[in-house]
Amino acid sequence: MDLSIAGILALDGLTSGAVYALLALATVLVFAVTRVIFIPQGEFVAFGALTLALFQAGKVPGTVWFLLVLAVLAVLGDLWNGVRHHVPPRRLAIGAFRTLAWPVLASAVAVWAAPRNFPLPVQALLTLALVAPFGSLIYRLAYESLADASVLVLLIVSVGVHFALVGFGLFFFGAEGFRNPSFWDQRFSAGALSLSGQTLIIFAASIALIVALWLFFGRTLTGKALRATAVNRAGARLMGISSSAAGRLAFTMAAFIGALSGLLIGPTTTVFYDSGFLIGLKGFVAAVFGGLASYPLALVGALGVGLLESFGSFYASAFKEVIVFSSILPVLLWRSLRDPHGDEH
Template sequence: MDFSIASILMLDGVTNGAIYALLGLATVLVFTVTRVIFIPQGEFVAFGALTLAGLQLGHTPGTIVFLLLMAALVALLDLVAGLRAGQSAGQVLGPVLRAAALPVAIGLVALWAAPQKLPLLVQVLLTLAVVTAMGPLVYRLAYQSLADASVLVLLIVSVGVHFALTGLGLVFFGAEGSRNPSFWDASFNLGPLLFSGQTVIMLLASAALIVMLWLFFEKSLYGKALRATAVNRLGARLMGISSTGAGKLSFMMAAFIGALSGVLISPTTTIVYDSGFLIGLKGFVAAVFAGLASYPGAALGALLVGVLESFSSFWASSFKEVIVFTSILPVLLWRSLRDPHSEEH
């Protein structure tokens, strides 16, 4: 291996690591706020890429209908819960309709726009809106009633949600893969490196989103509320911060990050209905490197995963996934020895 090959592999690793960094940050965000190890994070990646592919063809992706059905089911559950709590129909109906208005509006606009073959940028924004709106609904249906359950129970639920979303992805998109057009067809030379326009967009978009997340958590009231919930859930409740609202917001952000990641990588590789699982799992490996607690650690771990995957594909392509996922074992062993865990009560 000479310097030029090593440079190309490094660039490929950093590019993939930028996407894994986003998914790792989303995993850390969801876990710190809700204690959910969100295995289905990768399904949002696949839904984002394949929804955009459907819009490109002028089809109506199944994710749009799925969004409307979930919104209707959540509205029904909230209505029944309010009536059981002794509230009148008038008291319950207003908040339920306000909560359902946004996802229903997004779904109806998407139903109208899908056959129109609108410009690519509009389709991307529509895809992000549809998949992002799914996040709070998934939290309401699968996790909200179990918010105080143990981490193990929440993990089992995550596995179930993963299988359910993967199966729905097969129903929505079929077994055939899709690849979207590049957002920028330019290319740039820097020594032995060839930067495609899509690579530049992926790196810049990932860096911009990471900066925006930092600003959100440091400067905004909602970001500080999420940080408070992550530090002490009970203390945040006593200060008037809704753990339910924090959970929905964290899932909405995770869905947006997943959808954006899917849209960014879809021009560089063929995405099928279950591709997101492997991609999301590499983001989870990055989050494990950070102990599921540190955002900078997750970003650095993601770059390490990307570079490790890139060089492994050169030296032993058949075993690159094995090498990447095995790399978490020494990390887990080191963390276990450094911070012995106590029994959870």
């Protein structure tokens, strides 16, 4: 291997690592706030890429109907709990309106806009508007009632949610893969390296979102409330911070990050209904490098995973996934020896 090939592989690895970094940050965020190891994070990636692909084809994506069904189920669940606990009807009506307002509005706009072939950036915004609400709705339907359960129970629920979302992805998008057009077709050359406009967009979007998250957690009251919930859930409740609201917001942010990641990688690879699992799993590996607690270490781990995948595919392409996922073993061993702990009860 000469320097030019090493440079190409490093650039490819850093590009992939930038996307894995977003998913790793989302995984750390969800786990820190809710203690949920969110395995279905990658499904948001597939939903985002495939929703945009159907918009490109002039079709109404199945995510429209799925979003409406989840919103209705969430409302029915709230009504059932409200009746059981004798909640005033006016309060129930306001809650139902808040739950349905955005899904109905986003779905109506999507149905109207789908056959009109709007520019790619507009379709991308519509995709984010459709997929981001999935996070809050899935949390309300699958996790909220189990918020105080053990991490193992929450992990089992995550596995079930993952299989359900993969099945719905097959139903709504079919088994055919899609590849989206690039947001920027320009190419730049620097010696042996060739840098595409899409690669620059991936780096720019990743850096912008990481900086936005840093400002959000460090400078805003809502971000500080999420940090407080992550540090001490009981203490946050005593200070008036709703753990349910924190969980919904964390899942919404995770769904937004996943959908954005799907938009970013859609032009670089063909995405299938089940492609999100492997992509999300690599983000999880990066999050484990940070102990599912440190955002900077998760970022470093994601770049390392991207580089390991890139160079591993060069030396042994048939075993690149094995190389990436095997890298988690020494990290787990090191963390287990460094920070031993007892079983959770």
